[in-house]
Amino acid sequence: MEDLSDDQLVSAFKALGHPTRLAILGWLKDGNSFPPQDRPADEVGVCLKHIQARANVSQSTASQFMATLQRADLVICTRIGQFSHYRRNERTIAKLGEAIGGDI
Structure with missing residues (x-):
């Protein structure tokens, strides 16, 4: 697995520097901890x-949080109709964990 560049590491740590964004990434670890959706969270992510x-x-704040996590490649967005669904990018998270010498 290819290492993250210094710029990617800085972007990821900046994205995780806000307590709510950090919490969101933790919540997404178990997408089924959210209310049920038409499609399973482990397939498409959480709305x-x-x-x-x-x-x-607010909706705009949540969108900004998710955009920051997405720019850092920590989440993947799937559009279904007018709705955005997010799931963790486990590949990047694993690389981040390797970069700091442990699991995240």
Whole structure:
């Protein structure tokens, strides 16, 4: 597995530097801890509206949080109709864990 560049590491750590974004990444580890959806969370991810509700933030703030995590390649977005669903990018998270010498 290819190592993350210094720029990728900085981007990931900046994205995780906000407590709510860090919490969201943790919540997404078990997508089934969110309310049921039409499609299973482990297949398409968790709908932004569920992330927003759990984080108790506005839709625009939730979107900004997820955009930051996505730019850092920590989450993957799948669009289904008008809704965005997010799941963890386990490949990048594993690389990040290797870079700091442990699991995240």
